[in-house]
Amino acid sequence: MRYAYYPGCSLHSTGSEFDNSLRAIAPRLGVELDEVKGWICCGSTPAHSVSELLALALPVANLGLVEQMEADEVMVPCASCFRRLKSGHLETTTRPEVAARVNRVVDEPYRGTVKVSHPLEIFSDRDMLAKIAEKATADLSHLRVVCYYGCLLTRPPKVMQFDRHEYPMSMDAVLRSAGIATLDWDFKTMCCGAAFSLTETDIVYKLTAEILDEAESVGANAIAVACPLCHANLDTRQSEIEQRQDKEYGLPVFYFTQLMGLAMGMPGAYLGLGKHLVDAEELIETATQAPAA
């Protein structure tokens, strides 16, 4: 299967290991990714905070570029890009007055033909789950993972139309197929503080600490995410939270695609584990060396 691929800004910088690991596992599953040529930023939270029109025009311009590639489906791994592109498509295809307004400001009018999909949507398809199980040969039975979906993969459900919005299971299904144990917990879709990381960091310290506390209390030894901003808050800010809380979590935070790659036997260095601030390599080494207890 061939998809147009919109990585978004974070996957070209702070979250490049999400991009690398997705590109590494895709061919193993028969998925080809064609990066959208000349793509631009989706605008994310800052755009909808300053202009409704700009917040729609930026993602819709990218959907127009997908149409120019003659592709009918675009894969969007970043949760915020996924949300903005979904909104752009939905608003312009269901509200003609919005489409007219947006088409005044983009280079090429958008015809509304593109399906916007998240890799979890594609990978949690039944046939794909069987394929993942077949390719996942490494022993990761020491891992006890909580899947953290964050806000925008499922919310608002009217726009996202993806998974169950209060208690999603797609990431759990994908990782379980890869032979990785995932745990039930209550914080799957709680907010980590998102873009306040740079400005009102105290909010991130509080909300992210609650997520880490809950992960620890259900007995997880790793967290899986599907959003570069969730990753930044849970991984990058974790040591500061430990200092403030005077406790040690030591919880590595993986992109679910990195865990899939590890399950397929790929080396951690190849999947960008070395870019994490919380050491993730040690846990993987112990998991692959020691026999299951």
Next chain:
Amino acid sequence: MSAVRSAAAVKPSSGLATLVLDGFGTNVNMCFQCGRCAAGCPIAYAMDYAPAQLIHALRLGMEDVVFNSRTMWLCAACETCTTRCPQEVDIAKVMDAAKILAVRRGFKPAMSSVRAFHQAAMANIKRFGRMWEAGMIVSLKLRTGDYFKDMDLGKRMLRKGKLKLLPSFTGSRRAGRIFSRVKSVEREEIEQS
């Protein structure tokens, strides 16, 4: 007697509520003050007015209360409120509307750091087409004057290769064209209203 009134039959009760309906497609008068938005909001603890209170102030047309509030600037856009509202009020959209209208009316944003982040990010996207995070952080610091915040973290991220030192210019002209067309369309719309 218990017939549900359709959204179209519920008229906005103030000039402010009308602005939000006309400009952002959300009718705050559908709210019946159940408070589910406030109960589910992860950041309500830091706000001066809970989301349901801000909605009520909009309905009453209390411009000073709304536009001087910290509430909309503290919204993380997690969409929990919008998801759970039984009256289908898009509360997260109302938060955006309150920010945009406050700036348009010339009110000083109650959370200047958050406004500075939005401005730094948008200037960055306009210029480069794709967000150049390292440049955006520098420009945010110039705007807030908080130069030493996150210095250690920034160094650790640079060592890990998480921040790109140079921007990409792919798409910068496309983004520039969109920004300038949006500006002129919005100016036109404001003049007409």
